[in-house]
Every structure is written in structure tokens, then in C-alpha cells.
Amino acid sequence: MANKNEKVISDLGDALKNGLSDEAKALTEAALEGGMEPLAIIEEILVPTLTEIGRRFQEFEIFLPELMMAGEAAEAITAIVEKATLDAGQPSLSKGTIILGQVEGDMHDIGRNIVGMLLKSHGFTVVDLGRDVRASAFLDAAEKENADIVALSALMTTTLPAQKRTINLFSEVRKREEYFIVVGGGAVSEEWSKEVGSDGYSADAAGAVELCKTLMKK
């Protein structure tokens, strides 16, 4: 049994590293049918493999296309494991729900895609609203998805005020205390994050994952 589990762990890890979604799905289903616990799949395979993939991306040993493929495979695994968990009457394995988007006027995607993929890879449910997102759309999505965190991205200095405006809207309708709001993107600094009253800031994608994990422990 131990050998069988070791092989599953190894094969599933390889499928994940290589971004092979179909293979990852089949191996996950086989692992569950073979009696492996859903939580073990997450903790023994998904988290360590994705941590290593994230490190390799930070070191430019792999690049965004490989990261995206691994992220998609991770999503496929997570969906199967989550369903098995809920079907068994267990609580969700999701680490939390994050509303992510590029603030109004900002038309960039790539940096946000990297952050979104890393967050998903680490067990968060991410609702990506895309680019050029109005303040009210962040609020609507946060309410609809019962979100834990709202993450506002701005790559351009000229779109920074839209982060402030979005946070202000949450305050104005008295919803600010219901969500953690974090800011990020190339134009954002620690000083700015404090000025706009966010709950946190990260200089890069890997830091964003740690920030969200820390917030979810509060």
C-alpha cells in the first residue's frame, strides 16, 4: 500500500509539474478510489509540488506558460478533491475566496494572471474579474461570492487612484470591515498601500500568496 501511494504521489506530482491536466484528473480519481484521503492529496502532493513550481518560476527556471499549465492541472485536481470532500460531508478544503481584478482604467493582464495562478495553486478559490474593473463590480462580486479577500491590482501609476476609490466605496456602503482588501501591481508601494488603508501589500506574486495566507489566519 505504501509503495502504491508513493507511486501515486510521484505520478501525480509529475503530471502537475508538466501541466498535464487530463492525466492529473485521472490520477487524482484513481488515488481517491484507492483510498487516499482528499486532504493528503492536497498536503502531500499539491502544496509541495506547487511550492516548488512557484520557486522555479521565481528563479526563471520555468516561465508563465509552464506556470499556467501547472496551475490549470492544479485546478483540475482541486475540483475533484473538493467535490469528494463535500460529498463525504466534510468542510471545504478551500483556503478562502479571493476576488481579484485590475482596477478601473488598467488594461493589463499578465501580472494579475501570475498572481491568480499562484493563489489558486495554493488552495484559494479565485474569482478573476479581469481588467478595467469598476469599483462597484468588485463590491458586487465580493457580496455574491461571499469573499474573504478583495485583491486590487494596478500596473500603471495613473490608475492608482482607482484602488483608493474602490476601497473608499467599500467604506462608504459600510462593507469595509466584511472583507480584507489588499493591493498590488507594479505601480504600488508599501507607502501607497498604507495611504489608501489597505489590509496589506505585496511586492510580488509569491509574497501575495503569503499575505493572503496570513490574512486568512486572522
Place this chain on the structure above:
Amino acid sequence: MRHTTRLLDIIERSLSGPLMEEEDFNDQHVTQGLSRVVKKYDIQINQDQIINQDDALADRVWEAAVDFLAECGVYCQTTNRVIKFSVQEIKDILKYAPDRVRVGAGTDAVEEYARNVEDSRRPLLMGSSIGTPIEDEFFVPSMISYIQEPEVDVTMAPTLTNIYGYDIRTRSPLEILSSWREVELTLESMRRAGRPGMAFTGVGSSISDIGQLSADGPGGLRQTDLHTFGIISELKTNFEILNKLTHILMRDGVVDPYANPIYGGLGGGMDGQAVLITAAMIALNVFFMATCVGTSPTHPFNFNDTGKELLISSGLSFQALARNSHLMTNLTNTPVGGPGTKTLLYECVALTVMMTVSGGSRILGPRSATGSITGHFSGLEARFTGELLSAASKISRSQAEEIVQKAYKKYENDLTQKPYGKHFKDVYDLKTIQPTAEWQGMYDDVKNEVAKWGLSFD
């Protein structure tokens, strides 16, 4: 020239090109397309060397970029269609690309021209913080700190952190007001510095199209100025961008757009990035009718372009463009270091020397402290950049390689530490608009050190 026929052709292709989901464009056209040409043209980069010394490699990067661009096209997000030009069309259009342009007016006018690899003619300097945020009270003195420098040929404004106390909001009257304010304050700065005819690039505050369409006109941005817009990474546009282009062409302005490929993104590593930068610069002329084509490739974590990966891929790309076209190319220097740090000055050495020997026509910046820290920029680093442009025009690529390697070693460990330095008000005397003794001393030290490496500042 207004080029209305070509403009209509581009608009028509944006309305009738192949329909495609954006994610499929990213994956099938950009990522897979780059992977295909990197293999086909055997693009292999020597990572130990920062400045490419291999002309055949530069030529293969060019061929790969044209092949890739013809297959990939540019994605229009508004219509979900791919705008495409064939290899033959791309070559035919490039044949008629401008190779020189006069900008500015009167005695402040300058001529920009296409340069070759190891060209002995000095590139132009757009001395500016390139849109870094600044408080209203420091806008004019900080701009004067650049414009007063004889080394500076053309300029660009920082961006205001607010407009008359209000946060700037895109697609609102506040965007129009801030765009006008940017132009007014820039013109005032140039008058006060005694160079009223100097060309400047605008409108940086125009996030959407409405700022550009208002402040680029009578009383605002002039025909003799440079008219800019950015396309979306990677190789994407929308109607707001095409609206700006159309307005600039109808104004008979100099079209001066940019494309900023993200390293480690859809282009992958240095090989794909070099091809992608080259293709994006070609696309600016072919798909966006640019007079001058610009880039500021971006590191995904440090947000600079002075790291080794980007120095290598940018230099190779600029050589590919210089050897195979007469496009006027420009590169924005986006260092991590800020004023009051030697890191910034060493980063200036590496990027400026690299671009000069690689055939670039104009350098922009430095956009100190990655352009994201309010007020962290000053004219002194532009003065140094101008001096470096002249000095580097006299050396070969092999000499440049030695100098750039030395400079890079001085700052490579600082990049992740992000030494953003000090605010303009803390490195300049605001009455005299001259650097403080401390900042001047750092500049003197680094300049003397670099002179010993073989750069002649005479």
C-alpha cells in the same frame, strides 16, 4: 503625413480579421508562435555575455520576429479579432518607414535618426522621469532639473498625484483636466528653463483616450511634439488605442508609441523575449504607423529593465532592428535605484552603454526607482545618461561588454533590495534647482570610476 488609406486598412482589418478568444491568442499565437520560431531560427543566447557580439544571431532574431509577427498578428480586444499582415506586407511597409524626424521648434528643435550597431553618432536623450508620480508643488522644479541640462534633447512629464486636490479618475472630466494640467505645467517648465521649443512626449496622464483627444490639440500638445500611446502586452490593442492613433494622425503629429513585453511571461526566457521585443517594435510601425518605436521591457518581480536577462534580450533585439531595418528605436531606462544611490548610476551605465552600441536612436529616462515611488527622480541622473550616450558612441561592442559587466557587478545584488533612494526635494536645492552636495558627490565618484573603465567623457 496623415496616411488615411493605411489607417483605414488597419481599422478594416480590426473589424474583419479572424475571430478568436483572447486566451487562445495568448497560447496558440503568442506562446506557441514564439516557441516555433525560436527553434526554427536556432535562437540560442550566450548567457555569460551581456552585449551580443554575434551578427548572425541578431539577423536570425530579425527573421524570427518577422515570421512570428506575420503568423501571430495583433489582437483587438474590442472586436475579438486578429489584425494580420503577411510577411511580404510587413517588409513592404517597413521599406517606407521613416528613418529620421525633426521634433521641437526653433533653436530647441532636434533631429532623431535611425542608427546602426556601433554607430558613432550620439543617440537622443529624452531626459525625464517618464510618468513617475509627483506632487503638484514639485512638478515644475523637478521638470526644470531635466530641461536645464544641455545633454537633454527632448522631455516628458511626470504624472500628477491629483488634480486640484481631486483624485484623477479615468474616463471622467478629471482625466481631461489632468491631461491639460500636465501639458500646461510642462510648457511652463520649458519656458522657465529657457527651452520653450523643446519637444515633449504626451499625454502621459491620458489613461483612456479622452485625455489625449482633448489635450492633444490647439493650446495643448503641439504638432512639433511627440505623441504617445502604449499597446497592451503582448501584442494587443483596443479601440481606445486606435482612437488615440487616429487623433494623432489627424493632428499630423509624430507617432511615438511603445510596447513593453514582460520577461518570463508569454515570451518565456531570453530567446523568446528577444524575438518578442523585436516583433513588438516592428508591429508598432506596421500596425500602429509609428514614426519612432519604443519599448521598456519589464521584469515581473522587480519592475525594472536593468537586470541581466533584460539587458541581454533588449540589446540583441536592438541589434536585430538596427541591422535589418531603418526604424528609429528607443528604450526606456527603468532602474530599481533611486536618487541618492550609486545603484541608480551604475544601472544607468549598464543600460545606456548597452543601448548605444546596439543601435538605439533614443533613450528615455531614467525612470528612477522603477517609476513607482512618488518624487523619486531628478535631473542629475539624466545629465549622467547624456554624458554616457556621448562616451558610449565612441566604443565597440567588445569594449562595451567589459564596461557593462563591471557596472552590472556593482548593482546586481541590489536589485531585489530595491534601494529607491530619496525624493527630489531631498536631493536638490529647490531654490537653485541644483543637486545637493551629497548627490553631486556620488555622481562625481561614479563618473570618475567609470572613466577609469574606459569611457571618455571629454
